[in-house]
Amino acid sequence: MLARRFAAMAHPARLAILQQLAAQDACCCKDVVGRVGLAQSTVSQHLKILQEAGLVDYRQERPRSRYTINRRVLDETRARMNHFLDDCCTRQVPAGHE
Numbered sequence: 001m002l003a004r005r006f007a008a009m010a011h012p013a014r015l016a017i018l019q020q021l022a023a024q025d026a027c028c029c030k031d032v033v034g035r036v037g038l039a040q041s042t043v044s045q046h047l048k049i050l051q052e053a054g055l056v057d058y059r060q061e062r063p064r065s066r067y068t069i070n071r072r073v074l075d076e077t078r079a080r081m082n083h084f085l086d087d088c089c090t091r092q093v094p095a096g097h098e
Contacts, residue, residue: 001054002084005077008053013038014046021056021069028064 009015013036020035021027029047033040047067050056054073059066 002077002080005053005055005073006081008049008055011046011049013042014050017043017046017050018055018069021067026059026066026068028066030064032067 009018016036017032020032024031029040029043032047033043036043038046047056047058051058051067055070055077057068057070059068
């Protein structure tokens with residue numbers, strides 16, 4: 001799941017969308033479109049990828065759908081990545097394998 005989350009964040013547009021969502025309590029797709037300057041269909045596709053990775057939550061609220069950052073998942077992802085980096089980057093590298 002960690003790789004899937006990082007794959008979802010590996011696109012500049014999705015990072016911009018995450019930044020916009022992080023600055024708000026909740027946004028509809030139209031709000032995000034207005035802030036990132038992409039077509040609504042493009043933003044919808046990116047939001048779906050972020051949602052499938054668990055990074056964004058979706059709520060159907062009439063008349064608009066609302067998207068929010070899943071802070072718990074982002075915090076968990078950050079902690080797991082830190083643990084991974086601490087584990088792999090603090091090991092001794094055998095001589096000749098630098």
